[in-house]
Amino acid sequence: MTQNRRPMPLLAPSLLAADFGNLQAETERLAGSAADWLHCDVMDGRFVPNISFGIPVLQAIHRHAKQPLDVHLMIEDPQHYLSAFRDAGAHNLTVHYEACTHLHRVIQQIKQLGCKAGVALNPHTPVRVLEDVAADLDLVCIMSVNPGFGGQAFIPNTLRKVAALKELLVDCGSSALIEIDGGVTSENASALVEAGADVLVAGSFVFNAPDPVATLAELRAQLAATVNAEEANR
Numbered sequence: 001m002t003q004n005r006r007p008m009p010l011l012a013p014s015l016l017a018a019d020f021g022n023l024q025a026e027t028e029r030l031a032g033s034a035a036d037w038l039h040c041d042v043m044d045g046r047f048v049p050n051i052s053f054g055i056p057v058l059q060a061i062h063r064h065a066k067q068p069l070d071v072h073l074m075i076e077d078p079q080h081y082l083s084a085f086r087d088a089g090a091h092n093l094t095v096h097y098e099a100c101t102h103l104h105r106v107i108q109q110i111k112q113l114g115c116k117a118g119v120a121l122n123p124h125t126p127v128r129v130l131e132d133v134a135a136d137l138d139l140v141c142i143m144s145v146n147p148g149f150g151g152q153a154f155i156p157n158t159l160r161k162v163a164a165l166k167e168l169l170v171d172c173g174s175s176a177l178i179e180i181d182g183g184v185t186s187e188n189a190s191a192l193v194e195a196g197a198d199v200l201v202a203g204s205f206v207f208n209a210p211d212p213v214a215t216l217a218e219l220r221a222q223l224a225a226t227v228n229a230e231e232a233n234r
């Protein structure tokens with residue numbers, strides 16, 4: 001029996017770590033890079049103890065972006081703002097499990113808007129809470145730091161969580177991608193992909209590097225080697 005080749009993991013640099021004074025240049029320089037998506041962190045100062053940017057800034061990023069915008073809403077009551085973020089250019093809309101009383105309804109709303117629907121889980125939230133919505137999801141984002149700030153240390157328990165989520169998605173017949181967000185570097189990227197991650201978000205590792213475009217290319221090459229080695233051992 002022939003087994004399907006695993007798709008290459010996607011890279012989503014987080015613009016939270018970019019130079020906000022030069023967002024046009026920061027976005028444009030990623031145009032020809034190994035970035036598959038541009039990760040945009042929206043924070044409201046309520047769900048998380050920080051405020052980043054909102055709809056007008058997302059609109060501005062979208063004007064200059066060549067890649068789809070992967071929008072991570074770290075906000076309370078996201079249901080009130082979904083269509084505004086879609087209109088501003090969001091391709092993926094990810095809401096937090098912890099911020100949604102009526103999560104199933106919010107997921108349906110995102111899909112009705114024509115966006116890909118994602119749910120993010122804080123580090124303390126077990127993956128099993130997604131059992132009854134997994135089949136409807138396009139993306140599950142596992143937070144590997146506590147949300148709110150860039151530049152934090154990766155939480156090692158994430159690796160166990162990725163494997164548990166992979167199992168849950170298979171059991172539920174879900175084709176949702178597994179995204180990891182927070183503290184991702186070349187040190188943990190291969191282990192994350194081996195555990196089952198499909199999308200890696202990296203902020204400070206990319207933007208604090210002397211050459212973010214070269215860093216993305218190196219990460220892409222590293223992950224290609226990881227996947228190829230995995231295929232060779234199957």
Ligand SMILES: O=C(CO)[C@@H](O)[C@H](O)COP(=O)(O)O
Binds near residue numbers: 039146147148201203
């Ligand atoms: O959502 C968040 C933080 O809340 C992340 O997207 C960070 O922006 C990732 O940044 P690094 O941990 O890679 O610096």
